[in-house]
Amino acid sequence: MNTRTGRFRPWIWAGVAGAVSGAVFVAAAELAAFLVAREASPFLAAGSFVIDVVPQWAKELAIELFGASDKLVLLITLGFAVLLAAVAAGILERWRRWAGVALFVVVGVVALITTTTRAEASPLSFIPPLVGAAAGVAFLKYSIAALGRWQSRTPHEEAGTGTDRRHFLVLTAVGALGAVIVGTGARIGSMATSSVAAARKALKLPAPVSTVTVPAGAELGIPGLSPLFTPNADFYRVDTALEVPSIDPGDWRLTIDGMVDKRVQLTFDQLLDLRLREYAITLTCVSNQVGGNLVGNARWLGVPVREVLALATPGRDADMVLSRSIDGFTASTPLEALTDPNRDAILAVAMNGEPLPLEHGFPVRMVVPGLYGYVSATKWLTELKVTTFAEDQAYWTPRGYSPRAPIKLSSRIDTPRIDKAIPVGPAKIAGVAWAQTVGIESVEVQIDGGRWQPATLAKAINSDTWVQWSLDWDAVSGNHTLAVRARDRNGELQEQQRTPIAPDGSTGWQSTLIRVA
Numbered sequence: 001m002n003t004r005t006g007r008f009r010p011w012i013w014a015g016v017a018g019a020v021s022g023a024v025f026v027a028a029a030e031l032a033a034f035l036v037a038r039e040a041s042p043f044l045a046a047g048s049f050v051i052d053v054v055p056q057w058a059k060e061l062a063i064e065l066f067g068a069s070d071k072l073v074l075l076i077t078l079g080f081a082v083l084l085a086a087v088a089a090g091i092l093e094r095w096r097r098w099a100g101v102a103l104f105v106v107v108g109v110v111a112l113i114t115t116t117t118r119a120e121a122s123p124l125s126f127i128p129p130l131v132g133a134a135a136g137v138a139f140l141k142y143s144i145a146a147l148g149r150w151q152s153r154t155p156h157e158e159a160g161t162g163t164d165r166r167h168f169l170v171l172t173a174v175g176a177l178g179a180v181i182v183g184t185g186a187r188i189g190s191m192a193t194s195s196v197a198a199a200r201k202a203l204k205l206p207a208p209v210s211t212v213t214v215p216a217g218a219e220l221g222i223p224g225l226s227p228l229f230t231p232n233a234d235f236y237r238v239d240t241a242l243e244v245p246s247i248d249p250g251d252w253r254l255t256i257d258g259m260v261d262k263r264v265q266l267t268f269d270q271l272l273d274l275r276l277r278e279y280a281i282t283l284t285c286v287s288n289q290v291g292g293n294l295v296g297n298a299r300w301l302g303v304p305v306r307e308v309l310a311l312a313t314p315g316r317d318a319d320m321v322l323s324r325s326i327d328g329f330t331a332s333t334p335l336e337a338l339t340d341p342n343r344d345a346i347l348a349v350a351m352n353g354e355p356l357p358l359e360h361g362f363p364v365r366m367v368v369p370g371l372y373g374y375v376s377a378t379k380w381l382t383e384l385k386v387t388t389f390a391e392d393q394a395y396w397t398p399r400g401y402s403p404r405a406p407i408k409l410s411s412r413i414d415t416p417r418i419d420k421a422i423p424v425g426p427a428k429i430a431g432v433a434w435a436q437t438v439g440i441e442s443v444e445v446q447i448d449g450g451r452w453q454p455a456t457l458a459k460a461i462n463s464d465t466w467v468q469w470s471l472d473w474d475a476v477s478g479n480h481t482l483a484v485r486a487r488d489r490n491g492e493l494q495e496q497q498r499t500p501i502a503p504d505g506s507t508g509w510q511s512t513l514i515r516v517a
Contacts, residue, residue: 010151011091013168017147018090018100020175021140022082025104027183029111029132034186039118040125041190042111042132047071047078047242048327049114056400060501063238063287063294071242082107086136093144100144101137108133119328120245139175146171196246200362203249203355205301208276212299217459220468224415225430228461228468229280230296232357238285238294238373240395241327245380249363254308254347258322258386261313268363271347274303279344279367280461282434284407286372287501291412291510295434297465300367301350305338305384308347314339314386320403322392323366323376324383331378332394332403335386337368343437344369344464347381369464370437372405372505402504409435409494411443411469411486413512421515424477429455430470435488439463445471446483455484463489475516483511 026043033041051059051074062070085107093100111129115121150164219228249268256264279300288294309321314335321338323331338345345368349356356362361379368376374396385392389403397403411433416422429447433440439460444452458468485494498508 010094010147013147013150014090014094014144015087016090016172017143017168018086018088018093018140019083020172020179021090021104021136021143022086023179023183024139024175025086025107025132025136026082027132027179027186028135029128030183030186030190032128032131034190036127037122037124038190039120039122040115040128041187041243042115042129043075043078043082044242045115045118046111047074048118048240050074050078051240051242056502059399060287064289067293075242089140090144093140094147100140104133104137104140108136120326143168143171143175196248196358196362199248199250200355200358203363205350205355206272206276208278208301211278212280212461214280214461215459218461218468220430220458220470222415222428222430222468222470224417225468225470226414226432226466228458229298229352232298232352232354232360235296235298235351235360236285236294237359238287239379240329241325241380244359245326246358247326247363247380252363252382254364254382254384256309256312256384256386258384259315259318259388260386261315264312266308266311268349271303271308271364272349274307276301276303276349277346279346279464281344281346281367281369281464282436282466283367283373283377284410284434284436284505286374286401286405286505288410288506289501290410290498290506290508291512295410295412295466298352300346300348302346302348302367305345305347305366305368306341309338309384309386312386318386318388320387320389320392322383322385322387322394323378323381324385325378326380326382328395329378330394331366331375332389332392332397333366333368333371333376334404337371337376345376370407372407374401375403375405400502405504407434407436408505408507409438409486409488409492411484411494411510413445413482413484413510416482416514418512418514421517422475424475424516427473427475427516428470429473429482430468431484432466432468433484433486434466435486435492436464438492439489440467440469440486441489441491442487443469444485444487446485447473448480452485477516479513479515481511481513483509485509 029042066073089100089103115129116125146168150168252268254266282297285294319335321333348365348367364381365379413431415430433443443455445455446452455469455471460467487493495507496509
């Protein structure tokens with residue numbers, strides 16, 4: 001075989017060497033992160049950086065297309081981009097000495113910047129990207145040199161021994177396999193939350209001084225209708241954390257500072273000493289489209305935020321609280337919404353009868369009725385800064401969202417569904433509606449553009465939760481259009497006009513096509 005023509009393609013094998021070098025880069029960085037700075041994975045830091053800089057329209061599109069899988073899609077896309085860059089580095093290094101190394105160095109510098117500038121960065125966060133870059137460069141230089149020796153063999157020499165070819169192929173195979181084993185093992189080790197999970201499992205919360213009373217008739221029990229309380233496993237999750245933060249309750253601290261008479265820091269036990277109460281509250285994401293499922297209702301165990309803020313005594317000129325997560329996310333909540341004695345804004349420690357799930361903010365998160373999550377529902381909470389809207393901006397404000405975002409009056413059809421035909425005859429049209437802090441007065445359904453028919457409302461738990469509704473219908477064969485609208489207890493009718501999610505939540509009546517057969 002002619003080593004310079006025919007079947008031998010130096011640039012292909014150079015690309016393979018580059019790809020394996022990229023894998024070695026990532027694996028070595030993950031191993032270093034596991035050993036010295038678990039928060040400093042360059043790959044996850046790069047993903048977080050993308051989340052931070054992505055434009056608002058791209059964020060909404062990702063949530064609409066992929067839902068809760070948006071972060072997985074991001075990581076897969078990022079991995080593909082890293083692979084392409086590594087392949088390019090291999091080809092460049094084979095073409096011109098040090099060109100591929102230069103590309104690796106650039107990637108290493110970017111990784112160093114994104115890793116060390118994260119909110120959760122530690123003094124050792126610089127080590128993983130440096131170790132990863134050094135390992136990747138070393139493997140790239142060695143493997144490309146081996147490829148060069150293979151290519152330089154004469155046809156007679158190669159046919160006689162094939163030593164250099166085998167050396168290169170074994171080198172890349174071992175490098176790839178080792179990178180997969182080391183990288184995967186290190187990532188699993190870094191993600192392991194066994195100690196925090198064990199602490200959560202062993203956590204014994206004190207009995208609440210008050211509990212939620214669910215009135216008879218609050219649950220209609222109709223197949224296909226959302227349950228009154230959303231199970232924790234089904235509760236929507238939208239946040240900026242690529243990796244769920246792990247916080248031991250014994251290490252957790254909440255700092256209240258800013259425009260306050262005195263700075264206060266609370267431990268988890270001190271928070272529990274403020275006496276827990278149970279609340280039923282519906283949460284809604286601003287990214288929830290008309291008829292969407294980024295909304296859920298739960299029982300929350302917690303203490304009023306106003307009692308916690310009172311320990312520090314907010315200044316009279318303050319009008320906002322900037323809440324901060326351990327991962328750097330911030331939310332801007334009107335101070336009046338947190339201190340209003342008629343609104344149950346809480347610091348929650350439990351959800352549906354168990355300590356908060358790790359992905360829903362364990363050990364402490366905020367839950368504020370009547371405000372979209374991006375301005376109120378901070379998970380993995382670590383700080384409450386009393387300030388002003390003029391002085392501070394939260395995470396999503398400079399990205400095109402309103403700093404104040406009251407939840408819109410909304411209603412949704414759960415059943416029948418567009419993707420599942422129903423039989424001819426008696427049927428139930430059913431769904432949920434919510435108007436937080438006000439409550440739902442009525443729900444109406446329209447069938448095929450006809451008159452609006454009043455639906456039957458279930459008993460409401462309170463004005464902060466959704467309410468189930470249903471309408472009996474004698475379904476006839478064919479395709480039908482169903483629409484729904486609600487009215488709140490102030491007499492306000494749900495907004496008909498469709499508006500986009502940004503800057504403060506979508507509006508519009510849901511209309512859906514269903515099939516009767």
